[in-house]
Amino acid sequence: MTIALNSTVTHTGILTARALRAFFRMPSYLIINLIQPIIWLLLFGQLFKSVVDIPGFTGGQSYLVFLTPGIVMMMALFGSSWAGTSYIQDMDRGVMDRFLTSPTSRTALILATMIYQAVLTVIQTLVVLGVAWLAGARFGGGAVGILVLLLSAVLLTFVFAPFSNAIALLAKQQTALIAISQVLSFPLMFLSSAIMDTSLSPAWVRDVARYSPFQWAVDAGRGALNSSPDWPTIWADLGLLAGLTVVMTWLATRAFRAYQRSV
Amino acid sequence: MARPSSSFAIDARDLVKTYPGGPGKPRIQALDSLSFGAESGTIFGLLGPNGAGKSTSVKILSTLSRADSGSASIAGIDVIRHPDRVRKAIGFVAQKQVSDPMDTGRENLVLAGQLQGMRASAAKARAIELLDRFSLADAADRQVKTYSGGMARKLDVAIGLMHRPQVLFLDEPTTGLDPEARAEMWAELEAMASHEQMTVLLTTHYLDEADRLAGRLAIVDHGRVVVEGTPEQLKDALHGDAVILELAPEVAVSDGLRAIGDALAEIVVEGRTIRGRAAVGAVALPRVLAALDDAGVGVASATVSRPSLDDVYLKHTGHSFVASKENAS
Numbered sequence: 001m002t003i004a005l006n007s008t009v010t011h012t013g014i015l016t017a018r019a020l021r022a023f024f025r026m027p028s029y030l031i032i033n034l035i036q037p038i039i040w041l042l043l044f045g046q047l048f049k050s051v052v053d054i055p056g057f058t059g060g061q062s063y064l065v066f067l068t069p070g071i072v073m074m075m076a077l078f079g080s081s082w083a084g085t086s087y088i089q090d091m092d093r094g095v096m097d098r099f100l101t102s103p104t105s106r107t108a109l110i111l112a113t114m115i116y117q118a119v120l121t122v123i124q125t126l127v128v129l130g131v132a133w134l135a136g137a138r139f140g141g142g143a144v145g146i147l148v149l150l151l152s153a154v155l156l157t158f159v160f161a162p163f164s165n166a167i168a169l170l171a172k173q174q175t176a177l178i179a180i181s182q183v184l185s186f187p188l189m190f191l192s193s194a195i196m197d198t199s200l201s202p203a204w205v206r207d208v209a210r211y212s213p214f215q216w217a218v219d220a221g222r223g224a225l226n227s228s229p230d231w232p233t234i235w236a237d238l239g240l241l242a243g244l245t246v247v248m249t250w251l252a253t254r255a256f257r258a259y260q261r262s263v
Numbered sequence: 264m265a266r267p268s269s270s271f272a273i274d275a276r277d278l279v280k281t282y283p284g285g286p287g288k289p290r291i292q293a294l295d296s297l298s299f300g301a302e303s304g305t306i307f308g309l310l311g312p313n314g315a316g317k318s319t320s321v322k323i324l325s326t327l328s329r330a331d332s333g334s335a336s337i338a339g340i341d342v343i344r345h346p347d348r349v350r351k352a353i354g355f356v357a358q359k360q361v362s363d364p365m366d367t368g369r370e371n372l373v374l375a376g377q378l379q380g381m382r383a384s385a386a387k388a389r390a391i392e393l394l395d396r397f398s399l400a401d402a403a404d405r406q407v408k409t410y411s412g413g414m415a416r417k418l419d420v421a422i423g424l425m426h427r428p429q430v431l432f433l434d435e436p437t438t439g440l441d442p443e444a445r446a447e448m449w450a451e452l453e454a455m456a457s458h459e460q461m462t463v464l465l466t467t468h469y470l471d472e473a474d475r476l477a478g479r480l481a482i483v484d485h486g487r488v489v490v491e492g493t494p495e496q497l498k499d500a501l502h503g504d505a506v507i508l509e510l511a512p513e514v515a516v517s518d519g520l521r522a523i524g525d526a527l528a529e530i531v532v533e534g535r536t537i538r539g540r541a542a543v544g545a546v547a548l549p550r551v552l553a554a555l556d557d558a559g560v561g562v563a564s565a566t567v568s569r570p571s572l573d574d575v576y577l578k579h580t581g582h583s584f585v586a587s588k589e590n591a592s
Contacts, residue, residue, distance in 0.1 A: 007380065014377050022365035025406070093364075094357030098422070101325040101355040101432075103347060104378045263328050 004105075011108030012115065019086065019116035033079075033120060037128045041071045044195055045135065051196065059197045065139065068132040069149060069221035070194030075128065076121045076153040077188060077214055080160035081181035083117050084168025091172055091259075100260060110162050110252045117161040118154045125153050140227025148224035148234065155241035156217035162245075162252035169255040172262070188214040193222075216240050271300035271336075272430055272462035273307065273324060278333035280319050280486075293319040294330070295486035301479070303338075306456055306463040308477030310470065310572070316486040317466035318358055321434045324464065325355050338429045338462075351379065354423030354431040358438065361419045364408035368399055368418050371407060372425055379426035386425065393421040396458070397451060413444030417451060424459060433465045437472060445472075452476055470572040482579055489579040497575045503529070504544030505568045506551065508537045511561030522558035526551050535563075544569070 023029065045064050052063045059066035090096040099109060129146065139145060167180050191208045192198070192215045198206045209215040220237040223229050278297045281290040294316045301307035309317045322328035324335055326346040335342045337349045355361070362371045369390050376386030394400045397417040407415055416436060423431050436452070437445040453476065456463065467473050473480050474494045481491040490497060506527055510519050516532060523530070526547055527539025541547030544567030555562055 011378060014374055018363065018366060018370075018374060021370070022363070025365055090363075092359075094359035094361040094419075095363055097322075097327055097357045097359075098355050098361040098375075099378070101327050101350060101353065102375070102378050103350045103380060260327060261329070263322060 007103070008105040008108045008111075011105045012111040015104075015108055015112035016115045016119075019112060020119065022086075023116070023120070033124060034127055037071060037075045037124050038131050040074060041068065041128055041131055042135070044071065048195065054200060056200055057197050058199050059193075062137060064132060064135055064137040065225075066197070066222070067195060068128060068137055068139075069225055070192075070218055072125045072128050072149060072153050072221060073156055073214060073217045074189055074194055075124045076156045076217070077160060077185050078181075079120055079124070080117045080157040081164050081185050082177075083113050083161035084164035084166075084177050085174065086113060087165055087168040088172070088174045088177060091168070096259075097263070100256065106253050106256045107249075109256075110165055110249055113165055114158050114161045114249070117157045121153050121157045122150055125150055139225040141225040141229060145224045145226070145229065148229075148238075149221040152217045152221040152224070152238060152241070155238060155245060156213065158245040159213050159241060159248050162248040166248075166252040166255040169252070169259040172259070188212055191215075192218055194218050213241060213244055270302065272303040272305075272338055273299075273301040273335075273464055274337075275299050275320065275324060275335045276333055278320065278323055278330045278335060280316075280323060280328070280330050293486055294323075294333075296333070297483070297486060297488055298333075299481045299488050299491055301462055301464060303462050304460060305478040306452075306465055306476050308473040308480035309464065309466040309483050310468070310473040310477075310480050310576075311483035312468055315483040317468075317483055318434055319486075320483070321432050321464065321466060325353055325432050326350055327355075351426075352429045354426070354428035356419045356423040356431070356433050356436060358434040360415055361422055362407045362415060365406060367404050367406055368394060368410070368421075369403045371418060371422055375422045376425040381426060389425055393424060396454075397421050411444070413440055413447060416440060416444070416448060420448075420451070420455070424455070427459065428461060430462045430464065431459075433463060435466055435468065437467070437469065449475055470576065474572050482576060484580040490575070494572060497572065498570045499543070501570045501575060503540035503542070503570060504547075505566075505570070506539050506541050506544050506548055507566040507568070508539075508551070508555075509563045509565075510535045510537065511563050514560045518558060519555060519560045522554045522560050523551055524554070526554060 045067055049063050051057060052059070052061060052066070087096065090099070164177065164181065168177055171177060189195070191205055192212060193209065194214070198209055216237040220234045223234045276298050278294045280294040281292050284291045297316060297320060299307070309320060311317055319328070323330045324337060324342060326342050326349050329343065338352045340348045340352065342349050366374065372390035372393060373383070373386045376389055377383060381389065394403045397420070399414060399417060399421070402410060402414060407418060410418065420433065420436065437448050440448060449472065465473070465476055477494065479491070479493050480497070481488040483489070492500070508519070510516060512535070516535060516537070519537060520530065520532070523537070523539070527541055530537060530539040548565060548567050552562060552565060
C-alpha cells in the first residue's frame with residue numbers, strides 16, 4: 001500500500017512536469033492563455049459597465065470588482081473543460097496505450113492533468129487580478145481573500161479537469177470533447193452570477209445556479225474578495241466543490257476501464 | 264495441446280475476442296481461438312495482413328485489452344489475474360508512435376524508465392546507453408517532433424527497452440518507414456536481440472521482415488493461427504525448392520530431360536532452360552548434375568531458389584498475400 005502510494009506520488013510529479021514542459025515550449029499557447037483572460041475582463045467590463053446602475057443590482061458599486069471573480073472562474077471552467085485534449089493527443093498516438101501497458105498509476109495520470117490545469121488556473125487568475133487592479137478595481141478581502149479566490153478557482157478546475165478526462169477516455173475524439181465542453185460551459189456561465197447579478201435574473205436561473213458547481217466557485221471567490229466575507233457560506237461552497245472533486249476523480253479513474261474495454 | 268506453462272515466455276491459448284460491429288450489425292470476430300507459444304530468448308513473428316488479428320493479440324497479451332475467453336501468460340504470469348506484474352515484465356511498442364513529440368528523446372526515455380520504477384539516476388544512465396546504441400545521441404536533446412520517421416521509430420523501440428523487459432512487443436515496427444530506414448531498423452533489431460536477454464513478439468505484414476528477423480513465426484488469418492514453425496520449416500513444408508538448369512548450347516534438351524528422369528517434379532522447359540521442383544533443392548541438385556554428367560549433357564548454369572514465405576502464405580490461407588493486404592481495410 002505504501003509502495004503504491006509512493007509510485008502514485010512519483011508518477012504524478014513526473015507526469016505533471018511533462019505537461020508543464022510541453023506548455024512552456026509552446027510560446028504561442030502561453031501567450032493566448034495570458035491574453036484571453038485580459039480580453040474577457042476588459043470586453044465584459046466595458047460592455048456591461050452600467051449594469052451597476054440598474055435598480056436592484058446587489059453586487060456593489062463597481063462592475064469591474066463584481067466581474068473579476070466571475071472572469072477568474074470562467075477561465076478556470078473553460079481551461080479545465082479542455083483538459084482532456086492532452087489525453088486525445090496521447091490516444092491518437094500510442095502514448096496512452098504505452099502508459100496503460102506499464103505500471104503507470106491511473107490515479108497519477110488523472111492527478112497530473114488536474115495539477116497541470118490548476119497551475120494554469122493560478123497563473124491566469126493572477127493575471128486577471130493584476131489587470132483588474134491596473135484598471136482600477138480594488139478588493140477589500142486582502143491577501144486572505146485572494147488566497148481563497150485562488151483555492152475556489154483551483155477546486156473548480158479539479159472538478160472539471162477529471163470530468164473532461166473521463167469524456168476524452170469515453171469518446172476518444174477531439175470533436176466530441178469540443179462539443180461537450182461548449183454545450184456545458186456556456187450555459188453554466190450564463191446560468192450563474194459570473195457576469196450578471198442573479199437577483200436581476202428570472203427566478204429559475206437562480207434555482208439552477210444554486211445547484212451549479214460553477215456558481216459555488218463564483219460565490220466563494222467573490223465572497224472572499226469582500227471586505228467582510230461571509231465565511232460559513234464560503235466554506236460550505238468550497239466543501240461542496242471538494243466533495244465533487246473526489247467524485248469526479250474517482251469517475252475519471254474508472255473511465256480508464258471503459259477505454260481499455262473499447263480498444 | 265497440453266504444454267507445461269513455464270516453457271513459453273509468451274503463451275497464448277484459445278484467445279477469442281469480438282468487437283461490437285455497430286448498431287444492428289453482428290459483432291466482429293477479431294480473434295477466433297488463437298493459440299501460439301514463444302520460447303524464452305527468441306524473436307517470434309506474427310505474420311498476416313491488416314485485420315488478421317495481430318494487433319488484437321498484442322493488446323491482449325500486453326494487458327491493454329481483455330480476451331472474451333481463453334488464457335494467456337507472459338513470463339509465466341497470467342495476464343488476466345496479474346496484469347500489474349505483467350506490466351513490469353514487458354515493453355510495449357505500439358503500431359502508432361509511442362513517444363511524446365513535445366519532449367526530447369532523452370526526456371521520453373527517462374520518463375518511461377521512471378514510470379517503470381527506475382530511479383532518476385539509473386534511468387538517465389540507461390537512456391544514454393540506449394541513445395548511443397540506436398545512434399540517437401546527437402538528437403538526444405531535440406524535441407521528437409523534429410525527428411525523421413526512422414529516428415522516431417528507433418526511439419520507440421528504445422523506450423520499450425528502458426527497464427530491460429523480459430518480453431518486448433513490437434507491433435509493426437517498420438510500417439510506414441522508407442526502405443533505407445527499414446533496413447537500418449532491421450539491423451538495429453538484430454543487434455538488440457543479441458544484446459538483450461529477452462523474448463520479442465514481432466508483428467508484421469512484411470514477409471521479408473518476418474523471414475529475416477523471426478526465429479519462429481505464426482501466420483495469422485481471420486483471427487486464427489493457420490500455420491506455425493521456423494521460416495525454413497514453413498518453406499520446406501512446401502515440398503518444392505525451385506531447381507533451374509540452363510543447358511550448354513551444343514546439347515539437345517531432350518537428352519537432358521531423359522537424364523534428369525524423375526529426379527525433379529513439375530518440369531517446365533523454356534528454350535534451353537529446364538525448371539523443376541525438388542523437396543530439398545540442395546539434395547536434388549548434385550544428383551541431377553551427376554546424372555547429366557554421366558549422360559554427357561553439358562550444363563551452363565544451375566540455380567536452386569528457396570520457396571518464399573509468399574508461397575507459404577498462399578498455400579495456407581488460400582489467397583495471395585498481396586491480394587489479401589489490398590482487401591483489408
